[in-house]
């Protein structure tokens with residue numbers, strides 16, 4: 165009682181005075197792999213989307229309350245169409261995290277992640293967390309064109325985080341963001357280098373069961 169410090173404050177003594185840390189997360193990948201659906205699932209726990217971000221680029225914000233600090237995530241959705249591709253580098257430029265999505269039932273979208281990852285590396289070098297995400301696992305094994313092992317192997321070779329999920333089924337979407345949050349630069353468990361995989365001793369992030377005023381999503385209703 166006497167010193168009034170809790171363990172979280174000890175880990176991050178400036179926590180209470182520090183301005184809210186903002187992180188930009190960009191979502192990249194071919195058209196129709198499910199980028200907008202993953203964001204929609206995370207923001208609203210919904211699959212029927214509230215917003216449609218397929219023309220140009222749009223972002224939504226969400227505050228996440230971590231054990232030792234609070235962060236503000238800016239989720240930048242992108243359109244994968246070639247005609248918007250020239251815009252992509254400027255959006256990648258000041259990002260902390262790049263989420264490169266493919267569709268596990270579409271091999272071409274997996275192969276194309278190479279290009280998206282090259283774009284990210286060209287802009288950010290190693291100063292970024294890249295997560296490779298295979299979406300649409302709900303489609304089942306008969307539709308699958310990319311195995312989990314192949315995705316994992318690719319991520320391992322390139323020093324990327326990896327996750328499979330289904331925006332439709334709501335499978336692993338929260339886990340994806342939990343993984344991203346623990347890898348953010350400056351977080352307790354991340355190294356300065358974003359490709360660090362040392363996330364075993366993770367903090368408990370309360371993404372679910374949040375009170376109604378926790379989440380904010382402003383850019384969809386305007």
Ligand SMILES: Nc1nc2c(ncn2[C@@H]2O[C@H](COP(=O)(O)OP(=O)(O)O)[C@@H](O)[C@H]2O)c(=O)[nH]1
Pocket residue numbers: 193194195196197198199200201202244299300301302303329330331332333
């Ligand atoms: N079966 C299935 N379909 C999905 C999933 N995620 C997205 N889709 C569908 O795939 C299509 C493209 O999704 P969208 O989020 O617009 O992809 P984007 O172009 O990458 O933003 C839509 O018809 C979605 O309903 C998923 O996890 N499973």
Ligand SMILES: [Mg+2]
Pocket residue numbers: 199200201217218241242243
């Ligand atoms: Mg979209």
